[in-house]
Amino acid sequence: MGNFIYKRSLQSLLSLALLIILVFFLARLTGSPADLYLPLDATEEMRDQFNQRFGFDDPVYVQFGRFVVGLLQFDLGESIQYSKPAVQVVLQAFPTTLMLAAITMPIVIAVAIVTGSLAAFRPGGMFDRIASLISLIGASTPNFWIAIVGVIVFAVWLRVLPTSGTGTPWHWVLPIAVLCLRPTGVLVQVVRSSMITALSSAYVKTARAKGVRSRAIVFVHALRNALLPVITVASDQAAGIVNGAVIVETVFGFPGIGKLMIDSVLLRDFAVIQAAVLVTALAVFIINIVVDITYALVDPRIRHS
Template identity: 80%
Template sequence: MGSFIFKRSLQSLFSLIVLIILVFFLARMTGSPADLYLPQDASAEIRHEFNERLGFNDPLYLQFGRFMAGLMHLDMGQSLQFSRPALDVVLQAFPTTLMLAAVTMPLVITLAVVIGSLAAFKPGGLFDRLASFVSLLGASTPNFWVAIVGVLVFAVTLRLLPTSGTGTVLHWVLPVAVLTLRPTGVLVQVVRTSMMTALSSTYIKTARAKGVGSRSIVFVHALRNGLLPVITVASDQAAGIVNGAVIVETVFGFPGIGKLMIDSVMLRDFAVIQAAVLVTALAVFIINILVDITYALVDPRIRYN
């Protein structure tokens, strides 16, 4: 296991380096920050002084070398919009996104396992057809559209929920509901298919012949063997929740890393963009490692040597 984690860490390190290079150069293709942070009538001398002070007049390879040197000391530069270290700004916003994902993912897994298992118990039945229709609808509906409709219906028309912020539990209802819909739809289909395969196996037929109850058959005997494909897709959906938070946080004014990233792109705050992408990529890497470890715990036959 230790050797496997080390190899995966090296692979992820290579991916992070490529990602850092792409983000660094793509961010600078958006234009000069001087166009946003200086008055429109600012003279050429003032613009030159602004760019010189921040190092934007240097060739790109020198700027990149300076960034990589700072990265070795966890220094990702200063935020232009906050006048603070970019990493501090990102780490202050990231817990909100992490909490949003931590609330959403257990809800997604619980709903998917229960609905998918019950649908697989009687394939072709009324509950199975209804669950399949709703899950496919949820999996194919874009997050931004659901978020906008949710605000229009529940916040503007019915006035039941707030439109933005994180002050109370009610502020979390719409963002969590929107983030839950799509991954739940995907996982319900995976759980249903996996459980149908498990329920048709020989050991399940033997358990039924011995008089084991339906609840034990579904949620004890069949569920464990049907979990492996679910864990794989659940890891992708967990990473998708972190990425989907960019849209949801922007729509609902949620002060997480997603909204911070969008605002930084709009304001050409290169240091914050780079720090936000790096922290998010590290979070996704950690999620994938935890999923691999979970594989070994669920199925002892799996060995990573």
């Protein structure tokens, strides 16, 4: 196991390095920050001064070298818009997003496993048809639309929930509900098809011949075998949220990493973009390691190979 994690870390480090290089240069293609931060009639002298302050006057490769040296010392530069270290800005926004993911994913997984398993127990039955239809709708409805409809219905018409921002627990209800919808729809379908395969397997037949109760057949025998694809898809969804639930955070004015990234791209705040990409990539890397360990826990064949 230790050896495995070590190997995976090396691989991830490589992709992380490539990603950082890519982000560094692509961000600089968007144009000069000076155009955005200085008044339109700024003099050449003011521009030079601005560029000098943030180091934009040096050739790109010198900037990159400085960036790499800084990176090695955990210094990711200074945010232009906040005049604070970029890392600090990112680490302020990140917990909000993490919290969103940490609440959303357990709900998604629990609902999907129960619904999908029950639907798979009698494929084509009434419950299966209703669950399949609803999950299909959930999986295919655009997030931004359902978010806006949610705001209109619950915040504007019924006035039971706030429209946007943070502060009270009530502020979290709509964003999380919207965030759950799509992943749940997708995951129900994955659980259902995976469970149908598992329930038609020979070991389930054996369990029936042993006299095992239906509930134990579904949740003890079939479910654990059906989990691998479910874990794969769920981790992908979790990574998606951690990467920034951009649309939901933007619609609900949630100060998470997704919103921060969009704002920083628009404002050419290179240091923040780089720091945000680095932090989220690390988080995704950790998710992947956790998933690999979960695989091994669930399936002994993976543990022994």
